[in-house]
Amino acid sequence: MSRLPTPITVSGPPDSRRALRRRRTGEAAMAWTFVSPAVLIIIGLSVVPIIWSLLLSFQADDLVTPSRWVGPDNYRALAQDPHFSQALRNTLLYTALYVPASMAVGLLLALALNRRIRFVGLYRTLYFVPFVVSATAQGVLFSFILDPEFGAANAVLHHLGIPSQGFLTDPSQALPVLVAISLWSGTGFCLVIYLAALQDVPASLIEAARLDGAGRLQLLRHVTLPALRPVTVFLLLWQTIESLQTFDLVYVTTKGGPLGSTTVIVYFIWQQAFQNATAGYGAASAYVLAVALGLIGLILQFVRRRVQGASA
């Protein structure tokens, strides 16, 4: 900071203000030069595609031959497509399992770490490391560990006298196993966010409650958890949006199988657009997803406003 020029000229004579104004007139051109790359790329590759997608969703398009206008047929077909409703069910089940579990475990570990004990830094690192591992690497790693024939997981079960499991190859186990893998990588994120929020809870507040005779559980219920409410709403929004958009892990591990038991909605979209060459149909299902995400976002934004309003 010390090597910066001291702002003596700001309160200087009026001619400096005139100079300021003169320089401002040439500024618009400069500003446009600064923003135009960002504007071109961001608007060009989002607003244009959104409209294009909408038009596409009313067409039959195989990405090769010219497309044909079909009106709302794609949406009508979606409503009757059993694969689409299965994908919806799978996605909702995945989200309903993953989001609360990742937040609860993250909160529990954050509460355990938010005290003066040894190795706090080491623990935090170990919990958080899986978060930076790509979904691809996670998928390859767990396909290996959970391999029904050669995997380490079944070897451990064997030692414990438990029969071998199918894991990702078993239609009734595959989705919960995917949730477990996501918990391995996603819990650290919730933990780190909760831990930072816990450290922001004013120590004076806690001490005051303690002096008033609050026990540990009362302290948690009446002081700590209410203070965490805004962060909880944020995490709920974030984790829900993330898990509704799961794709990479499914592609790497199960490719939607076995028997469609792990086909999530984004996998369905990808399959329709890029494997089955029914891009219009894919675009329509993407629109359904986007509208659902938008609604969830709006509802949670509303809740968040109210929570913040209440705590402020």
Place this chain on the structure above:
Amino acid sequence: MTTVSAPPGAAQAASSAPRPDTRRRHPRLPFSPWHLLLAPTALLFAVPLIWVALSSVMSNAEINRFPPALWPSHLDLGGYRYVLGNAMFPRWFANSFVVSLVTVTANLVLGTLGGYAFARMRFAGSRLLLGLMLATMAIPFQLTMIPTFLVMRQLGLIDTLGALIVPSLVTPFSVFLLRQFFLSLPRELEEAAWIDGCSRLHVLWRIVLPLSRPALSTVAVLTFLSTWNDLTWPLIAINHDTQYTLQLGLTTFQGQHHTQWAAVMAGNVITVLPVLLAFLGAQKAFIQSITSTGLKG
């Protein structure tokens, strides 16, 4: 630290005085009982990664017998030799590196220029543009991926690294995060230099950027993480294996070499290691980036 207004000694008195304590006294452990929860869970989080590293130096015979060996009998680098020699991992690594490097650099440069203009410069339509840009952050990628594919094909970029770079040259997140940071800097510093006749670029380079390290590193860290780890877009935009990124290469390689687990795990280590080293090297910046964007949301 807690009893600021109390006289010295009062804190100790308070803590030694009998207070309504509902806690039962446990037989004393030589460590905090919380470790009984924390240590096993930490092990659970660490074991899969340790297992990858161990398996990558085992022989396929050791891995493929049942039950598999839990510790390599000797250091077998066959997996790495195969992955680095016969397979295309070096090529894929270079592709990922180029894509990440260009994307991060472009986001820093274009995000700074855009963010600075939105924070400090006056021009017609700036409010509208900023609002529009912010709104695009809420658009899920799935909605834009099909038309983006068509645009990239029109540009002749499909099956080139360009298709991976162009759509993420600058993200609304980079622009917005840097704008917010620039707004938090004291304006006087810049105006003084500006009145003294420095150009905007000069002010930006000499005064603003040196103060903006934390925001720039947040943008760099998060852009690198999402670019390096992405699978969806490379899967759509790339067909030919010479243009694969590491993530795309790894999953394809696994599909083709299903029983050569040592090699697959060696490939996995190579894919994860750069991010892991970056994380361990700059852990503080990493976690701060994530919590600051998370807490301010």
